[in-house]
Amino acid sequence: MNCLETFRYYKDNPHEFSFTLSEKEKDDAKQKRYLSNLLSSSVKVSNDIFPSISKGIEEVFEKLNIQNNFSFFITSDPMQANAACSVMPFSSNPDIILTSRLVELLNEDELKFVIGHEVAHYHYKHSLYPNHTTASGRVDALNMLNLSRAAEISSDRIGFVACKSLENSLRAIIKIASGLSEKHINFNFSALLKQLKELENIGRNESELWNTHPNFLVRAQALVWFATSIEYKKFSSSKGGSYSLKEIDQKINETINKITGNEIEISNKEVYERALIWGTLKIFVKNGKLSKDEQDKLKNKFGENKISSAISFLKNTNEKSLEKKIEDAFEQAKLLLKSEKNRLMDELKDKASSIGKNNAGILKILSKFANILEDTRIITF
Numbered sequence: 001m002n003c004l005e006t007f008r009y010y011k012d013n014p015h016e017f018s019f020t021l022s023e024k025e026k027d028d029a030k031q032k033r034y035l036s037n038l039l040s041s042s043v044k045v046s047n048d049i050f051p052s053i054s055k056g057i058e059e060v061f062e063k064l065n066i067q068n069n070f071s072f073f074i075t076s077d078p079m080q081a082n083a084a085c086s087v088m089p090f091s092s093n094p095d096i097i098l099t100s101r102l103v104e105l106l107n108e109d110e111l112k113f114v115i116g117h118e119v120a121h122y123h124y125k126h127s128l129y130p131n132h133t134t135a136s137g138r139v140d141a142l143n144m145l146n147l148s149r150a151a152e153i154s155s156d157r158i159g160f161v162a163c164k165s166l167e168n169s170l171r172a173i174i175k176i177a178s179g180l181s182e183k184h185i186n187f188n189f190s191a192l193l194k195q196l197k198e199l200e201n202i203g204r205n206e207s208e209l210w211n212t213h214p215n216f217l218v219r220a221q222a223l224v225w226f227a228t229s230i231e232y233k234k235f236s237s238s239k240g241g242s243y244s245l246k247e248i249d250q251k252i253n254e255t256i257n258k259i260t261g262n263e264i265e266i267s268n269k270e271v272y273e274r275a276l277i278w279g280t281l282k283i284f285v286k287n288g289k290l291s292k293d294e295q296d297k298l299k300n301k302f303g304e305n306k307i308s309s310a311i312s313f314l315k316n317t318n319e320k321s322l323e324k325k326i327e328d329a330f331e332q333a334k335l336l337l338k339s340e341k342n343r344l345m346d347e348l349k350d351k352a353s354s355i356g357k358n359n360a361g362i363l364k365i366l367s368k369f370a371n372i373l374e375d376t377r378i379i380t381f
């Protein structure tokens with residue numbers, strides 16, 4: 001079983017977005033400069049110079065059953081316990097840079113967690129995800145950040161698989177978060193859980209919403225749940241497993257939402273609903289009028305207030321500004337996740353089929369919507 005594909009966290013799904021995972025343009029001069037900087041500032045890990053780190057790395061690749069075409073470097077940084085994976089465009093040889101503080105802080109098994117985590121970032125092509133600063137608007141940016149946090153959850157799972165121990169993975173997380181070494185730490189996961197509960201009780205935290213990483217408590221909790229999944233138990237040839245990975249993924253998503261607040265879901269829902277209302281109105285008024293029955297249907301679904309104000313807009317507007325309203329709603333909806341856009345198109349097709357089949361005019365409207373939403377499925381209704 002290829003654990004990397006099976007264990008990927010469900011929200012870490014770039015196919016839900018419109019971007020393509022394409023390499024940036026190759027820049028030879030930049031590549032040379034980068035490598036030169038790396039070689040002159042950091043020590044490349046080899047069996048000759050750092051035998052125990054090198055052995056740990058080999059064991060990680062063996063465990064993950066992937067080819068080691070990576071170069072590892074240790075860079076002197078007495079302050080930050082960090083690891084980073086960087087890949088130059090069009091290179092199949094990624095570099096992983098570990099700081100001296102990280103290596104000093106973690107024991108060999110805990111270090112495997114970090115190495116596995118970084119290798120997973122490369123394997124999943126996380127570095128090709130667009131940065132949220134390139135987003136078109138707030139909703140798009142929030143969705144991208146959610147993807148970025150999801151990428152960390154996936155990578156932690158592979159780090160855990162690589163070091164083969166939940167306790168070592170959690171120790172690594174605690175050490176990196178606290179900056180403290182072995183002699184201070186008494187491993188007690190329920191104390192961490194207590195801290196997470198305290199954080200959840202405070203509720204939504206705006207800054208977490210804009211973080212590219214989930215906080216360490218969420219990451220620890222996510223790993224503990226993952227370790228009890230039926231899928232992981234099967235992979236590690238141990239008995240039991242309380243929940244399916246699908247259920248675990250849901251629980252993790254709920255925990256993340258508690259802390260980031262549900263603004264992402266609310267914003268997405270608003271964008272979705274606006275496009276659905278204006279799309280449905282466009283379909284319904286195709287025959288020149290909005291019947292009482294159609295009005296009631298809309299009111300039942302979206303509420304009296306929203307529909308009354310939409311209807312009064314319809315009455316007092318001209319074709320051009322109605323088109324603009326619809327266009328705006330769909331331009332926003334274009335930024336929704338793909339599964340949501342497909343669901344939106346399905347709902348619109350449903351609305352269309354409720355008023356009559358084989359109507360060329362309606363089909364034209366639907367294809368225009370599908371075009372904006374980048375839905376390439378054939379329209380049948």
Ligand SMILES: [Zn+2]
Nearest residue numbers: 117121152155
């Ligand atoms: Zn990471």
